[in-house]
Amino acid sequence: MKYITFVVPCYNSEDYMKRCIDSLLLAGNDVEIIIVNDGSIDKTCEIAEDYRVKYPDIIRVINKENGGHGSGVNVGLEQATGIYFKVVDSDDWLDRQALDQLLFRVSNFCLLKQKDNALVIPDLFICNYVYDHLHEETRHDISYKNALDEEKICTWQDIGFFKPSQYLLMHSQIFRTSVLRESGVKLPEHTFYVDNIFAYQPLPYVKYLYYMNIDLYHYFIGRDDQSVNEDIMLNRIDQQIRVTEQMLACVNLQAVKKKEPKLAAYMYRYLSIIMSITNILLLMINSEESMLQKNKLWSELKTLDKGLYLKLKYTSMSGLTNMPGSIGRKLTISGYRVAQKLYKFN
Structure with missing residues (x-):
């Protein structure tokens, strides 16, 4: 039995993937590591195969045509056999001590569940x-x-209030594999920023949570070619819009609110920050086309869900990105710069 499946999507990752995989191997035979080689043209495939030969009971390698990060996650989820599922990007890594603590807790829950199937364990x-x-x-x-x-x-x-800098991102989440499959989450191919969909869409299918106050995931910031580099985000604005549109459409928040009002409130805030980032990037581009894209996004949301449109436009952070004129644009972007320095998110 594998307690956790770690999926590592790799594209031309030869320079840093060893640090990631080595950190996961510390969990031993209780986990499986699926390295998804997404059509790399460097030595990624060769490195992955070396690991597979050396650790055949732990590591599996999937070689596929290039489809982007989301495609790698999708394939990994299809092939996963672990009770729990976690994505680890190839330039990131896990802390050894925290991983030991997580695996100890996960294995205890799984063993207890084996003895008593009626027992509640975390989703x-x-x-x-x-x-x-x-x-x-x-x-x-x-x-x-x-x-x-x-x-x-x-x-x-039971959840309390999340601060503006606190969102349950992919880096913080270890889902039950069955929950992810039940949610139907499928990430678009050839698209960056899809981790936001992954972190958002399955939440209504989660009944039980378990928080461990340990610093598990190290999210590397600083590569020039990183997807969260601002210049790259501006050049990939169409992909940011695609992710935003899918998030707006993939969950009926009115239905969630009836069952789980606190969860719905959190998800509204998450949508608001995603909508804000998309609008701010469009304001930074400041072209006729980007302004048309911004207006189109709001118009499509109004048609899709007028209640959600009104909430996001007039009672949340995303509404502040609609301040009129050049002064409003400058104020919005200045606020974003302050948040960057304060929360150091890229």
Whole structure:
């Protein structure tokens, strides 16, 4: 039995994938590591195969045509045999001590479930993550201890208030594999920023959460070719819009609100920040086309869900990105710059 499936999507990752895989191998035979080689043209495939030969009981390799990060996650989820599922990007890594603690807790729950199938176990483990600016030798930790009870099975009714910098991103999540499959989450191909869909769409299918106040995931920040590099985000604005549109459409938040009002409130806030980022990037581009794209996004949302449109435009952060004129644009972008420095998210 494999307690956790770690999926590592790789595209031309030869320079850094060893650090990632080596950190996962510390979990031993209780996990499986699926390396998805997404059509790399460097030595990624060769490195992956070397690992597979050396650790045949732990590592599997899937070689496929290039389809983007989301395609790698999709294939990994299809092939996963672990009870829990976690994506680890090939330039990131897990902390050894925290991984030991997570695996100990996960294995205990799974063994108890084997003995008593009626026992409740978590659908989602949540751990802290770290924005690791290695080149600057700085780090910024994201924890949830103010919003979630530690080491306790809880429900959405038990959650507290999430601060503006606190979102349950892919880096913090370890889902039950069955929950992800039940949610039907499928990420678009040839698209960056799809981790937001992954972190959002399955949440209504989660009944029980378990928070561990440990710094598990190290999210590397600083590569020039990184997808969260601002210049790259501006050049990929069509992909950011695609992700935003899918998030707006993939969950009926009115239905969620009837069952889990606290979860719905959190998901509204998540949508608001995604909508804000998309609008701010379009404002930064500041072309006739980008302004048309911005207006089109709001118009499509109004047609899709007028209630959600009104909420996001007039009662949330995303509405602030619609301040009129050049002064409004400058104020919006200035606010974004302040948030960048404060929360160090890229």
